[in-house]
Amino acid sequence: MSWNRRHLLTLEELSAADIALIHATATTFKQILGRNVKKVPALRGKTIVNLFLEPSTRTRLAFEMAAKRLSADVIAFDAASSSTTKGETLRDTAQNIRALGAEMIILRHAAAGSPLYLSRILDIPVINAGDGAHEHPTQGLLDTFTMQEHLGALRGRKVVILGDVLFSRVARSNIHALTKLGAAVTVVGPSTLVPHWFTSLGVTVSHDLRSALADAEVVMLLRIQHERQTAGMFPSLGEYTSVFGLNRARADWLNPRALIMHPGPINRGVEIDSELADGKNSVILEQVANGIAVRMAVLYLCAGGDPQKIATSKD
Amino acid sequence: MPSLWIANARVIDPAAQRDAAGSLFIRDGKFVPSLTAADKKRARKLDARGLVACPGLVDIHVHFREPGQTHKETIATGSRAAAAGGFTTVVCMPNTSPPADNAGTIQFIKDAARRANVVVKVLPTGCITVGMKGQALAPIGSLQRAGVVAITDDGDCVQSNELMRRALEYAKMFDLPVMDHCQDASMTVGAVMNEGVVSTRLGLRGWPHAAEDIIVARNVILAQSTGAHVHLQHISSRFSVDVIRRAKARGVPVTAEATPHHLALTEESLGGYDTNFKMNPPLRTEADRRALIAGLRDGTLDCICTDHAPHTPDEKDREFDFAPNGILGLETSLAVSLGVLVRQNKFKLPFVLDLLTRQPARILKLPAGTLAEGAAADVCLFDPDEQWTYDARAGFSKSANSPWHGQKLTGRVKSTIVDGRVVFADGRITT
Numbered sequence: 001m002s003w004n005r006r007h008l009l010t011l012e013e014l015s016a017a018d019i020a021l022i023h024a025t026a027t028t029f030k031q032i033l034g035r036n037v038k039k040v041p042a043l044r045g046k047t048i049v050n051l052f053l054e055p056s057t058r059t060r061l062a063f064e065m066a067a068k069r070l071s072a073d074v075i076a077f078d079a080a081s082s083s084t085t086k087g088e089t090l091r092d093t094a095q096n097i098r099a100l101g102a103e104m105i106i107l108r109h110a111a112a113g114s115p116l117y118l119s120r121i122l123d124i125p126v127i128n129a130g131d132g133a134h135e136h137p138t139q140g141l142l143d144t145f146t147m148q149e150h151l152g153a154l155r156g157r158k159v160v161i162l163g164d165v166l167f168s169r170v171a172r173s174n175i176h177a178l179t180k181l182g183a184a185v186t187v188v189g190p191s192t193l194v195p196h197w198f199t200s201l202g203v204t205v206s207h208d209l210r211s212a213l214a215d216a217e218v219v220m221l222l223r224i225q226h227e228r229q230t231a232g233m234f235p236s237l238g239e240y241t242s243v244f245g246l247n248r249a250r251a252d253w254l255n256p257r258a259l260i261m262h263p264g265p266i267n268r269g270v271e272i273d274s275e276l277a278d279g280k281n282s283v284i285l286e287q288v289a290n291g292i293a294v295r296m297a298v299l300y301l302c303a304g305g306d307p308q309k310i311a312t313s314k315d
Numbered sequence: 316m317p318s319l320w321i322a323n324a325r326v327i328d329p330a331a332q333r334d335a336a337g338s339l340f341i342r343d344g345k346f347v348p349s350l351t352a353a354d355k356k357r358a359r360k361l362d363a364r365g366l367v368a369c370p371g372l373v374d375i376h377v378h379f380r381e382p383g384q385t386h387k388e389t390i391a392t393g394s395r396a397a398a399a400g401g402f403t404t405v406v407c408m409p410n411t412s413p414p415a416d417n418a419g420t421i422q423f424i425k426d427a428a429r430r431a432n433v434v435v436k437v438l439p440t441g442c443i444t445v446g447m448k449g450q451a452l453a454p455i456g457s458l459q460r461a462g463v464v465a466i467t468d469d470g471d472c473v474q475s476n477e478l479m480r481r482a483l484e485y486a487k488m489f490d491l492p493v494m495d496h497c498q499d500a501s502m503t504v505g506a507v508m509n510e511g512v513v514s515t516r517l518g519l520r521g522w523p524h525a526a527e528d529i530i531v532a533r534n535v536i537l538a539q540s541t542g543a544h545v546h547l548q549h550i551s552s553r554f555s556v557d558v559i560r561r562a563k564a565r566g567v568p569v570t571a572e573a574t575p576h577h578l579a580l581t582e583e584s585l586g587g588y589d590t591n592f593k594m595n596p597p598l599r600t601e602a603d604r605r606a607l608i609a610g611l612r613d614g615t616l617d618c619i620c621t622d623h624a625p626h627t628p629d630e631k632d633r634e635f636d637f638a639p640n641g642i643l644g645l646e647t648s649l650a651v652s653l654g655v656l657v658r659q660n661k662f663k664l665p666f667v668l669d670l671l672t673r674q675p676a677r678i679l680k681l682p683a684g685t686l687a688e689g690a691a692a693d694v695c696l697f698d699p700d701e702q703w704t705y706d707a708r709a710g711f712s713k714s715a716n717s718p719w720h721g722q723k724l725t726g727r728v729k730s731t732i733v734d735g736r737v738v739f740a741d742g743r744i745t746t
Contacts, residue, residue, distance in 0.1 A: 012516070090634060111634035112518040113588030132636070134518030172518060197515035231504075 003301040007119045007126045010135045011176040025297035025307045043072035051077045052108040063106050066295035125302040133167045140173030142294040146287050155182030162188045163222030170263045188212045192233045213253040220261040221271045247273045317359045318342045324363035328686035329669035341692040344735035370672040370684045371403025371693030376620035383412025388625040388713045394433045395711035398739040400645040401695035401728040404436040404683040410469040416442035416453040418461035434738040440465045443482045447471040459489045464679045467494035483543035494546040497530035509597045513582040522597050524552035531555040535562040538569050547571040551596040553606030560615040570678045572620040573607045575651040590631045590638035591718045618674035621648045625714035643717040646710050650724035696730040703727050
């Protein structure tokens with residue numbers, strides 16, 4: 001297995017072998033993270049810029065942690081106090097960051113396709129940390145990594161993605177990763193947020209929560225945003241919860257061993273009740289923890305690291 | 316001005332059903348049946364062997380950005396792009412800055428269009444409503460007296476059905492066509508491409524065809540009830556084609572146009588988030604594209620227009636969501652139309668030239684699109700077989716936002732003649 005990509009822009013463009021390589025590399029890093037000395041010198045001297053032009057907690061911190069565990073110098077870009085608020089274009093912002101010596105950019109942006117755009121401008125790796133409603137590749141990678149830890153190979157496994165699928169980059173990246181790995185994916189939610197177009201991505205579209213949950217081995221919930229309600233996508237959060245919310249009673253529809261996942265941030269009491277989010281089937285915090293090892297793998301591979309030779313000597 | 320003798324051409328005049336080898340004679344800016352022997356001796360003779368001579372092309376949907384956005388295009392640069400594309404008459408949309416909603420702005424545009432460096436006939440349209448805001452009727456009578464050939468709120472489609480009804484009733488009194496960009500704004504908030512399989516994959520906000528179909532149907536109903544002529548701009552949806560076809564069968568006074576890009580391209584081109592494929596209405600599906608071609612074939616759609624919409628490289632060099640809508644069209648319209656319609660879909664060449672000359676002129680009752688004796692001598696001379704590579708940056712427009720940049724095209728304009736004057740020849744503006 002080898003990696004010859006400079007960027008990580010989408011999971012759509014990766015092969016199953018590419019995904020397996022990232023997962024295998026992440027497994028190695030996860031072992032390292034379990035040691036007393038959690039740091040490796042793999043990217044020592046490299047400067048990585050976290051260019052987050054949209055709010056983020058988990059993803060930004062996990063990338064920062066991953067870069068630090070690899071001994072890179074990581075610089076966080078604060079959109080609120082930057083020149084982007086003065087109207088500086090993405091091209092100019094990125095070229096300036098490059099001129100300051102950045103050797104890799106991690107981009108979070110509200111506009112779909114902006115990482116691809118940036119990758120055509122810059123001669124350094126661009127890692128997509130979420131672009132609009134398009135993709136969030138590292139989330140799809142860490143979610144499938146977490147599923148595999150519990151279920152083994154995902155071929156034939158039944159995964160339900162439940163919620164605001166239309167506007168979700170997490171859903172799209174998971175759909176691509178899961179279908180490439182052979183899982184059977186059903187996307188569930190109100191017809192306005194789960195349009196039939198999604199069948200073209202190789203998944204089943206359902207608006208019947210009960211039947212979709214019946215044989216699911218994984219239920220991945222997506223955050224329901226208040227702003228969708230004002231845009232008329234559904235009547236109210238209360239109605240959403242009454243039709244599609246995952247609560248104690250509906251958990252009985254589930255296979256008792258089904259995993260419950262959520263990319264965060266959670267709206268407790270809206271898409272999922274706390275009892276389930278914090279219950280024995282929940283792997284939500286494992287997802288967060290695995291985010292570091294998976295992102296270490298992505299940064300390492302895109303920086304040109306050899307997956308066979310992960311240096312583990314002390315920093 | 317010397318007389319002009321265009322010799323050895325394949326002369327195609329769709330209005331006269333003429334398609335034969337021969338000559339065109341021009342004296343004092345008009346077509347004449349022949350020249351005297353003495354005139355012939357003094358005349359400038361153009362040997363058009365291997366070329367088609369047809370009426371100068373007519374585009375009733377262009378954006379020349381003057382006044383107010385002259386960094387994108389001016390009436391002068393736009394007219395040069397038009398001449399390079401074989402166009403001799405163009406009709407400008409009123410979404411300038413300020414919008415062309417009063418006689419003073421129309422006079423400004425007419426004055427600008429009369430300057431010496433404007434090489435083709437540039438005709439203005441006026442707004443339907445004040446400031447294109449869709450709230451109060453613009454002074455439509457004054458606009459007509461100032462010289463507009465139609466009214467339209469361009470991309471800001473009038474949303475109020477009541478106001479549109481009154482606009483049609485009022486404009487009919489002046490026999491002034493109303494052109495409409497059919498878009499229900501409530502259904503397209505934030506939309507940047509066709510809603511469907513591709514927008515789902517790319518995570519871009521979808522512009523559903525229903526938003527066009529609804530306004531097309533609204534306009535058909537209002538055209539029928541008021542008897543006013545509504546021209547439906549850049550139709551992109553197969554359902555709209557169907558609505559128009561049935562309206563025409565009932566004799567409703569509507570006409571409609573299609574653009575070369577909607578005829579040639581589909582939403583599949585957007586995979587790379589290239590902003591030179593971003594326009595409004597958006598590129599749609601292969602089924603829609605085929606329906607537009609069928610609509611032109613059976614007369615449901617009346618003509619081809621470019622919606623030439625210049626934006627500077629800096630403006631287009633953005634994240635897809637943030638880039639403005641619109642692409643250039645004038646310098647590629649003929650070649651793209653020939654490629655899609657004649658070569659791929661076996662339309663007869665005279666029929667396609669009809670869609671680019673007589674038909675658009677007829678819609679707005681313009682004295683253009685004909686080679687008839689006594690008519691203004693506007694001619695397009697082109698080589699239907701010449702292959703060339705389009706370099707948008709080397710073109711005559713001030714902008715370069717074309718999806719055909721760097722593409723090999725077949726069919727090239729060799730000369731453009733306006734009122735008997737050669738304004739474009741062999742790749743250069745000649746006046």
